[in-house]
Amino acid sequence: RIGHMQRPALSAVAELLKPITWFPPMWAFGCGVVASGLPAEGRWPVIITGVLLAGPFVCATSQAVNDWFDRDVDAINEPQRPIPSGRMPGSWGLYIAVLWTLLSLLLAWQLGLAGFLAAGFGLLLAWAYSAPPLRLKRNGWWGNAACGLCYEGLAWITGAAVMAMGQWP
Structure with a gap:
């Protein structure tokens, strides 16, 4: 049908967002x-x-973000993933990455300046890790540092910071 944009199934969106990875942060x-x-x-x-x-x-x-920018490699190595398999049609993977970035910033604003800045930094690193031109994942030092910082360090520091806001000397 002309003008009809195929949408991904909710199950494909959930798979793209990988809930199993959410626990550490x-x-x-x-x-x-x-x-x-x-x-x-x-x-x-x-x-x-x-x-x-x-x-x-x-x-x-x-x-x-990572799955969108790895779609060509995943088509060879992980063809069952939502984007290369076609279960995430067209540019929906990118649309979801952008939408989730904006929703994250909106939610982060509710945590005050410390929460917003931390989330903004984490999101910036998420895009820098996967997206050209930086694509930090190509370098073992920069890529691993970005992952370690975002998955554990930044979340830990942010938890302490948002609790302490307004109580620092």
């Missing part, structure tokens, strides 16, 4: 919350928002 954010030494009482909305931001938003964005 969610856990790291929680560790940062605990490491802050501050009571969770009255802060549950911030904690839940941060956990969701770390996993289903920022980490999921990184997965979509």
Whole structure:
């Protein structure tokens, strides 16, 4: 049909966003919350928002970005993945990566300046890791540093920072 854009199935979107990868940054954010030494009482909305931001938003964005920019290699090595298999038609992988980036920033804004800046930095690294011209993943030092920082370090520090906002001397 002319003018009809095929949409991906929800299952293909979920597979693209790779929920199995969300746990480490969610856990790291929680560790940062605990490491802050501050009571969770009255802060549950911030904690839940941060956990969701770390996993289903920022980490999921990184997965979509990576799969979009790896689509040619995945067509050979991982043809069953959503983009090379055609279950994620056209440019939907890119659209989802951009949309999830924007949604992540919107959610991050709810965590104040520290949460927003941390998420912005993490998202910038996610795009730099996979997208040309930087494509940090091509270098073992830069690529691994970006992954380690985003999956664990940044989420941990952000958890502590958003808990402590307004309580620093």
